[in-house]
Amino acid sequence: MYLKRIELEGFKSFADRTVIPVERGLTGIVGPNGCGKSNVVDALLWVMGERSAKALRADAMDDVIFKGAEGRAAAPYAMVEVILGDPEGKIVEAGGELAVGRRLFAGGEAEYLLHGRKVRRKDVREVLLDTGLGVQGYMVLAQGKIDAVLAANPEERRSVFEEAAGISRYKARKHEAKLKLKRVDQDLARVEDVLEEVSRAVRSLRLQAGKAKRFVEMRDRHRELRVRFSLADHATWSQQDKELRVQEGELEKQVESLRTERDQVQLKLAELEKEESVLRTRHDALRSEAGEIKEKAAGLEERVHGLETRASEGETRIQRDRLRLTSLASEKQEDADAASGLLEQQTRLSDGLAKTEIILKEAEAAFAEAREARRSQRDRMEGLRRTVLDALQERTRWNNEIAHAAKRRSEAEGGQSALKRRRVEIAAESDSSHKEFEELGLSLSGLVTGAETAQETSSKIAQEVSRLKDERSGYGKVAHEARQRRASASARLEAFQAIDEEMPGVPDYLRKFLAAKHEGVGGWILEDVHIEQPWDRLLENLLGRLQHAIWLHDSGAAQDLADGMYDFFFPMKGDMEPAPAITGTRALRSLLSGNAAACDSLCARLGAVYCAEPDVDVRSLAQQHPQALFLSASGAIQGRGYLRCGVLAEDSTGRLARRNERDLAAKTLQESQIEFDRAFTLEEAAAESLSSADIAAGEAEIVLRKAVADREDCRARFDAVERRAKALKEELSAMDQEAKQLAEVVQSTTKVESDAAKRRDVIEETRLRSNQELEQLQGVADEKDVSFESASQAQQEARVEHSGLETEFKHWRTRHAELLTRSEKQTREHGSLETEITDLDKGCVALREEAERARIERTSLLERRVEIAGRVDDAFAQLHRASEVLHGARARNADESGHMERLLEKRQGLALEVQKIQMQLDELIRGVVEEFGQPLEDLARSLEIDIESPLPEDADAYAWRQELHQLKKKIESLGSVNLDAVQELEDRQERETFLIRERDDLVAGKTNLLDTLEELDIKCRERFVETFQKVQGEFEHIFRRLFRGGKASIQLEADVDPLEAGIEINVRPPGKDLRSINLLSGGERTLTALALLLAVFQSRPSPFCLLDEVDAALDDANVERFVDVLSDFTGTTQFLVVTHNRITMSRCERLFGVTMRKRGVSMVVSVELDQVAGEGELDLSNAEAVDPARARLAQGASADRVVVEKEMEAG
Template identity: 30%
Template sequence: MFLYKLEIQGFKSFCDKTLLNFGDGITGVIGPNGCGKTNVSDAIRWVLGEQSAKQLRGDSMEDVIFNGCPTRKPLGMAEVHLTFKNDRGILPTEFSEVTISRRVFRSGMSEYFLNKTPCRLKDIKDLFFDTGMGSHAYSVIERQMVDNILSDNTNHRRFLFEEASGITKYKQRKTEALNKLDQTEGDLTRLNDIVFEIERELRSLARQVGKARRYQRLRDDVRDLDLALTADLITKLKEREAKAKEEWQEESVRREGVATELDTIEAQLNDQKLALLELERELTTAQGGLKDREEARVAAEHQVVLLRERATGLTRRAEEATDEAARMRERLIETQGREQEAQERLAEAREMRETAQGDSETNEASLNLLEQDLRATRAHAATHKQLSLDLFSTEAEKKGLCERYRERQIALGERRADAELRRNDQLERASFLERSLVEGTERRTQLEAEVESARAELAAGEDAITAANDRISAAEAALSQLKQQAAAADSRLRTLLELKKNFEGVSEGVKALLAAEASLPGMLGVVADVLEVPSEYLDALEASLGEASAFVLVENREAIEPALGRLRSLESGRATLVDLSALTASPRIDGPQHAGVLGRASDLVKCDERFRPLVDRLLGTVFVVESREVAAELAHLSMGGMRFVSLDGEVWERGRVRAGSGKSTGGLLHREMEIRDLSGKLADLSLAIEGATTEREQLDEARALAIETRDQARWMLDETKTALESQVRELSGVDRERGIALKDAEDRVKEMETHDIELEALARSLAEAEAELASFQSELDAVRAQLAEADIEVKAKEMARDEAAAKAQASREALLRYSREASEWETTWARAEQTVRELESAIKHREEEASQHSGRIAEIEAEVAGLSAGLTGLLESEGSQRERVLELQKVHIGLKEQVQAGEDAARQRRFEVTELGERLHMLELDRVQARADLDRTFERLRTEYEIDPEQWQPQPLPEGVDAETAPRQLEEARTKLRAIGPVNLLALEEYAKKKERFTFLTQQREDLHKAKAQLLEAIEKINVTASQMFSETFAKVHENFKDIFKTLFEGGDCELRMTGEDPMECEVEIVAKPRGKHLQSITLMSSGERSLTAIALLFAIYLVKPSPFCLLDEVDAPLDDANVDRFLNMLRRFGDRTQFVVITHNKKTMEAAGCIYGVTMQELGVSKLVSVNLDGVDVSHESRREAITAAIG
């Protein structure tokens, strides 16, 4: 494997695309200072993955992009491609040729490619692991790296040994394993906390689950019993509905017979009405004809007026057209005069234009001759100017060299000052870190105590949340029960109110009066609306009142007549009206003295005092008794005039009884009392629900507060733990930083000494460069004098040229002025000619318009005469039509009287139909009541049990339960269900989820324990393998280093030492003693000795693990000629196994190279390459030197 080629574009000073091909042996890169040859080294380091802009001699990665020069604009991108031949398979890839590429844009975006395929930086670093190649490996060596290898900071030396021993990837894997181990331990800690919390929650949920399961069993028993009893109730309600429907059909047949007679009478009445309608239509037509004749007469009169007005307007317009034609003739004469003037001025302008054109052509010819002479003189001056620029460029290079020396002096001075300032800062920082270490230890102790306190608060918060959840479950159950009761009561109330709103349960006549109550003064509703009856007497009093509960109450006699009139007009049926003002107090009769008598019915009813006479009249002779037996006995013993009603609604009187099966719940009194009870119940339930909701909200707030407290405690625990971990890490980091600060202070002292030496050398170089600059400036002054004379001659000829140009310009302007004037007069003449034509046409149009208006006036006068003659006929037709209308009106009055008689006969039959309709309505009401009860039952099935009644298949009573004992058993089951108290049904699902999560997390914890053990085992294996590899490589390099050191120094002694027991972390020290010297430290060696020592170590490593290529950037600069020879011998010795690219100023190194690239900067700020292959050149030094000189110009 070897380095094949390097392509650079836009990188630093290499603006254009630049290609370097590398062959075997040594390739040299040469050029003067500042030309950009070190940018070749930076390009290779950059494409290999260097991330430090400082290492590339910049402040940011944007600095590597070509930033422009006086002749070129900045570029937006830099890219480098580096190609290797992988024929020996050193790189872990199947490709025989590998190209790595890197791009960077000014936006900061960076791209990497591997064989033109986008990849990551990590992919490129992994490719070069343990190959000796990379941005920081020993394949790229520069002077700064020589200093770093021999500095007191042994990290650079250790990195070389790690790369040579091949343990870099092991250290990378160990770092990754340690990171994973830290992450695993952190995960275990968090997982243990979570598992502990879930275990505690599971214990609490287990108790709630048992209670919830008992609740579900009882709830299922209640459901089964309730549904079985509901199915029986549905069957009874359906039978009641069917019976009412059958009776309704029978009464409906009777009603149809009466309705047929009514239809016959109404048919005759319709015929009479049709005749009346036809007569009315004929009368309407006659009246319309009369109106049409009147409108025609008025229209004719109006048309005559309009025509006369139009004739007047046309006369005025004809006069205006004649006047305007006269004015246009005057304007035509004036415009013809302007047209003649424009023709004369146009001829004069054309003559002046031809004269100006001849003068312009003469002046242009003279100007062209002077321009040719000026160009020749300028070319002569340009030759002198180019020579001056060339000399000035050379002078600028000399000045630039001196300036760079001065800048280097300033930079080194600043770096020395920075090093001194850094040393003082590091000493001060070490002292500050020592104090921070003491304070941090105290803070760690405090945080450990806070962690324990936060754990206790978290446990207390969890207990509070559990207690709050239990209370919320109980409150939710109570609230749900209240809402179910309220929904049932509200549904029943809405049904009753709807029946009341539609006036169900009363006759059609009563309905009609109640519907019109707002428009009838003195209406007070029906009897049932004004009574208040205790629930235990409701059946008895409902039966006692009978139809009287639907009697309509009015205040006085005056209110009766409007009500009767409304009944007659609507023909809606019968109604009984009671005049309260006509009622007086009834005499009270004594009731029987019997233990079974509960009281007089009128005394058991509450009402307003003004209704008391009505109540006494209706119920004063009615007595409520305990049972039907008592009622029968008292009725038999009474002398008449009294009625006795049992609590179940049987009404007894002497010789008569009114009774029926079951309780009546569909009467007006029942309905009114139930509406009042339900309204009160709903109000009470609303208050209870509001209180329960408030309690539930308060419990939610309490739970939210408990959760917030728990979360705050958990957050505080996590924050404190994090702070503790951070504090421990910070203490470790502070201790480490203190050591680094002390070590850095020592390094800065050595750096200051190095800078002092470099400053002395720069002062000498600057003096030599300034002497060369002074001798060169005299030649430049002579060339500048010649250039000044040429400039004077150019300026004289430019003045002559400018005068001729001014004359030519004046001729052109005169020609342009006369041409413009001729064009303007041409336009004026054409415009005048067009205006003449337009005026002649307009005059003709106005004269024609006046003639047309005169003709139209004659036509209008003839039309007015015709309309006046037609008006006489219209007046005669209007009189005859008015007589026809009067005859038809007399016939219409007689026919209308016949229709009124027919309507009276139909009204009588309609009354009979209404009475039968009331009977049908009562039957329909009973059916509707049964259907309403059925619907409420269905609604309860939907709301309570979410059952669709249409698809429901009822189940029989559970085994061992009969129909008689089922209601009692249902109530017992409900009592047991209520006794359980609040139940958290969500606990069942929550317990299953928590249990599943607990099992999962427990398994995860076991997996983490296994992963931790595997990571520890892997780290141990990595330590053993890497330590062994490092020790073996170190021993081999040590022996090689001794041999090569003695070869380069022609004697002397050296040694490599490992300080520390762990090979993975130990430092590597170098002890070097050149022949005849006994130095205590390698820092006391000269620059040349330091370079040779670093080269000896580099080649000692190459003997163990050679790098396919090596880039040496001015490493030979400190060496004298003898040491350069020894250095070159080492390069030739390793040339068969390593490819060398050397950036150098040394002539001997240049002569040793097989191929040389010269870097020049012919264009300021832009580097160019010139290559020469020396493998085919004569081996003599003179021949090679001439070839090199030719290559770099």
């Protein structure tokens, strides 16, 4: 691989799209400081995936976007793209290009690009692995990084060797494998936790399934007893309610009689209360009037005191105002004296202002005359200066014209010499290209045939691999489905087995009876009776508690029975008569199989029972055959005046249904096991075939890739030779035309030089004459300046004096205005004080007269108060007599009300009893509805309980009520019951099986990952040791070349795994002892580090390398040796050198000058130094070579100076 070009746009100072084409060999990047050379280095690091802003010489990543400059707006994004050629087809097709790009938008959005398509940073890293390119590799070597190789500790130096060894790909895979291993460990821990939880749930559900059966049986018995006692309690409470309502009616009549008498007494009481109220109102009015007179007298006394106080204050204020009048007269006399002095000052200021105005006008006239004279002299001199400047500009223009013509003539003459040399080179190159073209044509024909054959073989093998993968996938899917069915069936079998072992709902005394194994006892009646679905659940529902009946071989075996209810069946005597046939149905006996005697006994106990399919109208059959009972496959039982629906909707199952489902699960288990074994065998066979096919496919792919690579390499070389021959032919044609143009340029530029020299001499004579006249006028201008300054000074002094008098006159006016204002204010205050004194005299007299009238009115009010006090005492005596009469009437009314209250309380007690009984009845009915979801009467009818007589005559009500309480306690002790336990058990067991399989898969995956890590360690170790040994040999050789002798070596740490060992560096420069690298000088450290890095390049060359001022610490002799060594690598690696050293620049094959035509915006100027001929002449075969900057570089001028000249020339 090799670097073809670098494209930058909006990156740092490269605002415009800039393309830097890179050829093979040594390329230099030069330019003044701060022009953007290092930005090219940053661009390469950034596009290869650098994520540290500090490494890119930035504070934040968005600092790489062009921020704007003078006259240039900021760029919307930064983009860098490098195009790599791949002639060997390592990454892309042989002879193709690999385009790697990176783009960052101002909004923060970033993206990586491969061939223009968006990819991840990881994808770019994987593509460039083991190529030597990347942020962590040795693609870019800066001065700081060179020194960091030596400054780093032994462990940190490994990164360069690992990149050279090509183990970066393996380390990346190892890192991914470790991450996968960590995730597998996490997944395995989670699966173990979940599996443990599911296993606990399975054990719990097995118990819950049995618990659910017991719950259903106790619930049914509890419901029956609850309904019977609810009906009995309802009847009792209804009778008590009737009796209490009769007593309540009698009390109501007595209360009505007492209420009439009480109303009459209350009318009389109201009259007495009205009379008492009138007397009380009169008494209160007299007391209120006496209080008002008292308050009014007190108010008059306070008013007298206030009026006298106000009169005293008025007299005090009159005295104060008379003192102020005396003070105002004194102030008025002082202001009159001050006004007389101001009139004298006014006269003096007016005379002074008139004199200064005359002086000021005379000074201004003299100043204007002097200013006009100076301006006239200056205008004349300015005209002469413009004439001199115009002459200078013209002279410069003609000098530039002469220089430009001479430059063009020199370039044209150099181009003519270069064309002659190039013609000789083209002739020799054409002969060699023709021979190579014929040889490559023959080789290409054979390689094309070989590649086609390899392609055909690889396609056939790929088709076979695809077929085998599909086949294995199909078998795997079948095996997985069979495994799931097997797990489900196994779980159901275990659940049913657990339920049968627990025997939920079977009383303990029945279990003990069977466990005793009495002679003649056969076991449960349903053990040897079989019937298909759905008749099994219908029959169980019809049998009820008869499901737990016991089969006896002889009726005499029913002996030694413990307390409890027993149901026995035993063989019938004689043959059972077959049930008459009914169209559309089948007799129950015809569906039963197993123990014939047991089946006959069951049918005899149940009577005429028929089974009908869902499409048969059972209702009509029941009406036609009233003595028969019909079972419908839809889940209904009807006949004999009875109907039960929804039997199949219940979750509970009995012994018959469980046995049928258990048999079905066992059959499913056996079938799924056979199917799983078959699919698993076929899957393993397909996997073995697929493994063999994968190996063959890999081998065919290797052969194909080699054949394609050889073919494409040969084709690329063939095309290159063909293009080169065509280019040579075109170049010869262009050279003929160019030679003709150069001759014309030499002739025209000679004539232009002669004409321009003549015009320049004429302009120079004009300039000298104007310059002499200008010197003569300068003396006159100096005299005019002195006169102007004198007139200006006199004018300024007159203005200052006039301004001072004006300011003083302004102050006089302000003082005069203040005296007038104060005089007017004093006059107004004098008038207001005299008016106020007169008003205050009148007010004091009026106040004292009003106080005397208030004293007279207060005396009159006190006399009236004594009269009203006697009338209040008479009204109080009348009110007391009326109150005593009213109190007696109220006492009689209270006695009658007490008797009526007692009757009301008794009536209320009866009403509460009625309400209590009614609430008990409502609570009873509501409790039944809430508990069972049906009204009490509907429950009684569904359970065939007589509503009028719910408790049989021979029933022990106390024992039944005790049984009801016990059942309630047992149901409550069961707690929450999971009625879906059986189905949940199946689901959880299937989940458990799946988790076990997942755990096994994770364990197998973990083993594979550990094996992969071990294999990667082996490969990394082998490649690292091999590369280290190569670098070890090259390092000493390059070190001796750079130092002209000495010794150097690198070693791995002893007794440490090569994958973990650090790298020690030992050097001995010529003429010195063996020393630590920390004791080396700056130049020695740089040469040592360069020797080590170049040794790495020698062992595994990178496509290109960028050296950023690595020669800065070297003197000229060391630079010569460094460039000599570097030239040995240019055949396999492209080197781009950022430098200021003239020796390094002179050894470069081409130079890129980075400059700033506009401040803040970088541009690139290219120079091909291999086109510079001897003696400093420039070969003009390249169109870009017609540039004096390149000639200056070829002649050894400073690169920075040449770039500056190029920038100035461009304007």
